[in-house]
Structures are given as C-alpha cells and as structure tokens.
Amino acid sequence: MKHYVAVDIGASSGRVLLGSITAGKLALEEIHRFKNGFSHKDGHDRWDIDELMTQILTGLTHVKSRGIESCSVGIDTWGVDYVLLQQGQKLSDPISYRDKRTENAIVNLTEHCSKDYIYQKTGIQFLELNTLYQLYVEDKDVLAQADTLLLIPDYIGYCLTGKAVSEVTNSSTTQLLNYSDKLFDDDLLSEIGVKPELFAELVEAGTVLGPLQREQFPTFDLPACEIITVATHDTASAIVGVPATHANWSYISSGTWSLLGKELATPKVTAASFAANYTNEWGAYGTYRFLKNIMGLWIVQEIARNEDYLHSYAEMAELANETAYFTSVIDVNDERFNNPPQMIAAIQDYCRETNQPIPQTTGELTNCVYSSLALCYAKEIKALDAIVGEKTAVLYIVGGGSNVAVLNQLTADLANITIKTGPAEATAIGNLAVQMITAGEIDNLAEARQVIAQSFAGETYEPSNNANNEFEHLLTKIGGH
C-alpha cells in the first residue's frame, strides 16, 4: 500500500494527516496537530517558520514510528505571505498578512497604478494583505539583499528538498500573476520596484518536487519521502477536497477565513466581478477559484483569545444557542475586524454605533458572529449567482466551520439554499488527492471528488419552514450592503 502524508497549515492550526486509498475509499488518520499564529517580533507581526518546520518534521517522525519507511508528502498553507532569502538562507521570519504595514498601501499604490489596470492583468481581488502590497511597502534594504522570494509552502518545500519553485495556485494569491501570460507580471513588479528574478519557476499543482533530504535533519528519524508540490494554497487544496457531485455547485471553505465561490474553467474578469471585488485565484488542473474572502471564524478565534481560551469552539457554539439569532449583526468584512487589539471591544463598538443590543457574554458574542456570517454568506451567494449568471443549486461548506451546525442552518434559511457539509479536513484531503493523482492511484479531479464523497459522510441542511425572511431588514442593520 502506498502512503501519503498531507501537511496542512492554516493561520490558526496545522496538522499532519496520513492517507491511503483502498477499493476506491480514502482512509485518513490524524498523526500530529499543532497551533499556529503570529507574534510581534522585530517590529512586525511574524510567523515562527522555524517552529512550523520543527512541527512538520515531528509529524513525519510519527509517521516513521508507525513503521512507514517511505511515503509521498504534500505541503499546503495560507496564502500571500513569503520568505526572502539570500544564498539559500532566510533573511528574517515572514511577516504576517495581518501586520499593520500594508494599511493604506492600496490607496498609495493606485495613485500611480490604477485598480482597473491591476485587475485587468491579474483578475485578483483587492486586499491590502496581498503580496503585491506587502512588497510595495517592504523594507528596501532587505529587498536589495534578497536573491530569492518564496511563498510559505514553497519555502517549506525548499527547506525539505533544496528545490525552489513557485506553485501556481498560491502564486496567484500574490496579485502579481498575469492570467493571460501565465507569468509573474513584469509591469506590476516594475511598479513596486521588485526584481523579477526573485521568483522561482512557476509549476502546476501535482509536480514532483524531489526527495526529502533527510541528511539535513539528523536529529529526526524520518521516512524516505517524495515531496509533491500539491495545490499549495490551502484554499486551493480545500476546493479540490470538495465532494461535489451536483451540477451548479458553489462552495464555502470555512476556517479562519470563509472563502465563498465557484470553480470556473476560465477566469471571469468583468465590470461586475471588479465592482464586487471577486477574485480569480488559480486552482488545480487549470481551474479558477472565482471567490471572495469573507473575514470568517477569525473573529471567533479572537473572541476566544480575548477570553484566554476559556471555552472550546464547540462550547462557544453551544453558548451561542442560548440567545436569539440576529439579535445583533455586524458587517464581518468591516476592516476594523481585520486585526483589532481587542476583538470583543471592536464588536461592541460596532453594535453601539449601529444602535443594536451590545453582546456581552461569550454566547452573545459568538451568536452575533454566527448571525453575521450567515447574513454575509446569503448576501454573497446572491451576488455570486448574479455575476456568474447561474443559480447555485447546492452550497458545499467544508473546513472547520462546517462543524457549526447552527451556522449551516442559518445560512440555508437566509440564502434559501440546500447546503451539504464536510469534510472538515477538506484541505488536507484535497492535498492527499493531488498526490494520489500524481501517483496514478486516482485518474483525475472528478474521480477524486467521487472518492471523497464516498469516503466521508456529510450532513445536508435544507431551508427550514421558518426560514428567516428578515434578510432585507437584517441588511439594513449593517448599512444595507
């Protein structure tokens, strides 16, 4: 039996999962899980990339301790963030996309490089966290020292194999890829003063990167690993992992972020998509991820952090049920929720400013976030269908957020749509699926989704009889948009 290992590192947590396929069924075992997060260091919010490497290698030693001498390995992580290297060594720990350094970066860059110009080249949504704006404000001395720029999963792959590449799905999150030329856009790089030669060659998801150089890690008892460059943007892997077997389907990859969108065969770069700030991130196998970033469960994560993790997420969901939903709602995409010093205070200030009841308890706060996410999802599904010109028949929700039953039901009610949920670990499963396609154990993406659908049971949510028809009224509470 061939063994496959998915390393999936999200903004809030990382996991190492062992997978195999037998008689068309995918077996999955969690081998290692660890927390992720950024901390303030040397003037910026930074990720501890060395700690992440240690956790990955620890997970691989656990694989070896199960008697597995050889396996395939794929790495996926969050997007946009990067490591700058000089002669193969990182110059510093990577700065988080939530760092304040990109505040006003879009306004400043687009004074001499219009949004329309950028969107027509890239088809990518305007978020200040995108690599384009991070590099625009990057320390020029540091940039001058660097000879290589690698996005996080490509950097990890480089540390493991010595091979540097730029995998396309994650590279597209930079807002530096030209979707017509299929290359990093030299005009945009010139606008921000960045050398094109910093970037490694672009490769498609499913490319064999090379063998793990075990001799580089003598203190770890590691299996022989073949590293595969999977769909290294975690969201791209999550979409591979959606068990879609219906026509006219859309998805929400629900975790730290909620990524709501559709899989398209060609990019949709139109006046409507531009006005609605929808993106065309590249997907696996020549697909496009036409989606929009929604702030997501980051807000719940920050409530938990503000309360010193007094409750588990499951307990927070239970407590939320003790309050009537839609008592108070926020515009989850209001930039004040991007990285406030205190999320609870930010939520309460918003409700005060909009003359709504002010949530105080853990349950009331969590309830407000779930109510607000459901409202945003319902609004964006309508916008997505209008832009694409096709009504979504089934909405698949995957990721950790798919565990929140009440959020699934509220969304089904408000959007008046059938929802199918799971797998919660769709990202890791999509990571494994690409490895299995590369190995020839699965033929293609469509077959992968069939295997996933028959391997992992999910739930179905239909709009309830008392479907909440307050949609329009609720929108007015957040300024009607």
Ligand SMILES: Nc1ncnc2c1ncn2[C@@H]1O[C@H](COP(=O)(O)OP(=O)(O)OP(=O)(O)O)[C@@H](O)[C@H]1O
């Ligand atoms: N049983 C549960 N009950 C309630 N909420 C849950 C449950 N399980 C997961 N969650 C929610 O899912 C979120 C984590 O989702 P997920 O594990 O997909 O995120 P991640 O992979 O760590 O981060 P990223 O979105 O950056 O990939 C948590 O923040 C929490 O709000």
Ligand SMILES: C[C@H](O)[C@H](O)[C@@H](O)C(=O)CO
């Ligand atoms: C902020 C970025 O868009 C980020 O990559 C997001 O897409 C993500 O990684 C979701 O897990």
Ligand SMILES: [Mg+2]
């Ligand atoms: Mg994730």
